[in-house]
Amino acid sequence: MAAGTTGCPICDLNASFVHRSPRYDRDVDDVECARCGKFMFAPAHISFDWDSPVVPPFLIQKGLSRRDAKQASLLLRRYLSIYARECSERGLPAPLINPFNLDELARQAETYAFTPVAAKTEKLLRLLEKRTIFPGQHVRLDPELDYPAVHAIGVEEFGFYLQALQKEGSLEYGTTSVPGETKAVLLITITLQGWQRLAATGVNSRTGFIAMSFGASMDSAFSEAIEPAIREAGYEPLRVDRVHHNQKICDRIVVEIRRSRFLIADVTAQSQNVYFEAGFAMALGLPVIWCCRKDDFTNVKFDTRQYNHIVWSDTSQLRSQLHDRIIATIGRAQ
Numbered sequence: 001m002a003a004g005t006t007g008c009p010i011c012d013l014n015a016s017f018v019h020r021s022p023r024y025d026r027d028v029d030d031v032e033c034a035r036c037g038k039f040m041f042a043p044a045h046i047s048f049d050w051d052s053p054v055v056p057p058f059l060i061q062k063g064l065s066r067r068d069a070k071q072a073s074l075l076l077r078r079y080l081s082i083y084a085r086e087c088s089e090r091g092l093p094a095p096l097i098n099p100f101n102l103d104e105l106a107r108q109a110e111t112y113a114f115t116p117v118a119a120k121t122e123k124l125l126r127l128l129e130k131r132t133i134f135p136g137q138h139v140r141l142d143p144e145l146d147y148p149a150v151h152a153i154g155v156e157e158f159g160f161y162l163q164a165l166q167k168e169g170s171l172e173y174g175t176t177s178v179p180g181e182t183k184a185v186l187l188i189t190i191t192l193q194g195w196q197r198l199a200a201t202g203v204n205s206r207t208g209f210i211a212m213s214f215g216a217s218m219d220s221a222f223s224e225a226i227e228p229a230i231r232e233a234g235y236e237p238l239r240v241d242r243v244h245h246n247q248k249i250c251d252r253i254v255v256e257i258r259r260s261r262f263l264i265a266d267v268t269a270q271s272q273n274v275y276f277e278a279g280f281a282m283a284l285g286l287p288v289i290w291c292c293r294k295d296d297f298t299n300v301k302f303d304t305r306q307y308n309h310i311v312w313s314d315t316s317q318l319r320s321q322l323h324d325r326i327i328a329t330i331g332r333a334q
């Protein structure tokens with residue numbers, strides 16, 4: 001296929017929005033989509049129909065049946081769209097999408113399928129902030145093109161966060177018609193309260209709080225996986241036992257969690273402290289990333305099983321999956 005415009009292989013967006021140019025040295029298409037951003041698609045020159053024969057386990061966890069292949073394909077594409085757009089928004093290298101490698105595809109999609117609501121509203125406000133030249137400006141967003149940027153799977157979900165932020169007083173929005181454009185244009189303004197929220201959220205914090213058991217069996221998980229994964233994403237890992245040893249430790253923990261940007265809860269060994277710290281962080285609206293070693297996952301407390309866990313077998317797997325999840329959920333530290 002020659003360079004030109006065609007439908008986006010992930011989201012089908014067509015006409016002039018998509019520029020697709022094959023590289024002649026590799027079996028890869030470079031795609032630029034107004035919705036998904038920049039990504040690579042391989043093998044090149046194919047039109048892929050995405051009818052997945054297998055429903056990935058994380059979608060069954062979300063309530064799909066094994067026969068929901070059509071719905072699974074649709075959701076996979078939406079999550080991949082989020083993945084590619086997130087890379088573009090953050091200026092990361094264009095990710096490679098290979099639709100024939102279903103395992104890798106499901107792994108990429110799963111990373112983006114569990115972004116907490118608090119993180120999504122934050123992303124919407126941050127997207128607006130990025131596009132605002134001066135406070136008070138009416139900023140234009142196109143829900144049809146911008147939903148993956150806030151980790152929404154469609155316009156309906158995007159609208160939900162928009163309304164929620166308006167109700168809490170962080171933004172105001174309205175539509176207007178523009179000469180020469182067929183559809184109404186959405187204009188949004190961050191309110192003073194919204195600016196205050198942007199200044200107040202833990203965004204200035206670089207701390208990733210680690211809640212985990214302190215047994216010797218978890219030392220390698222800490223030093224070979226959790227600590228480096230947090231550092232590689234640009235944050236400072238904090239495990240309170242390493243900085244304080246006194247009876248005030250609980251007060252100290254509460255203060256440190258409040259100051260953190262996010263919390264990693266590794267529930268291996270089922271320490272009650274880990275559940276307490278994770279619950280406290282959730283109540284504050286902090287993103288919580290749950291992990292558990294595979295051989296202990298059946299012991300996870302029932303009420304929290306509903307949260308997606310990184311279920312890991314070895315430390316290198318935990319390190320890479322945790323790193324990906326931090327980038328997807330919170331973003332690389334700027």
Ligand SMILES: [Zn+2]
Nearest residue numbers: 008011033036
């Ligand atoms: Zn696209």
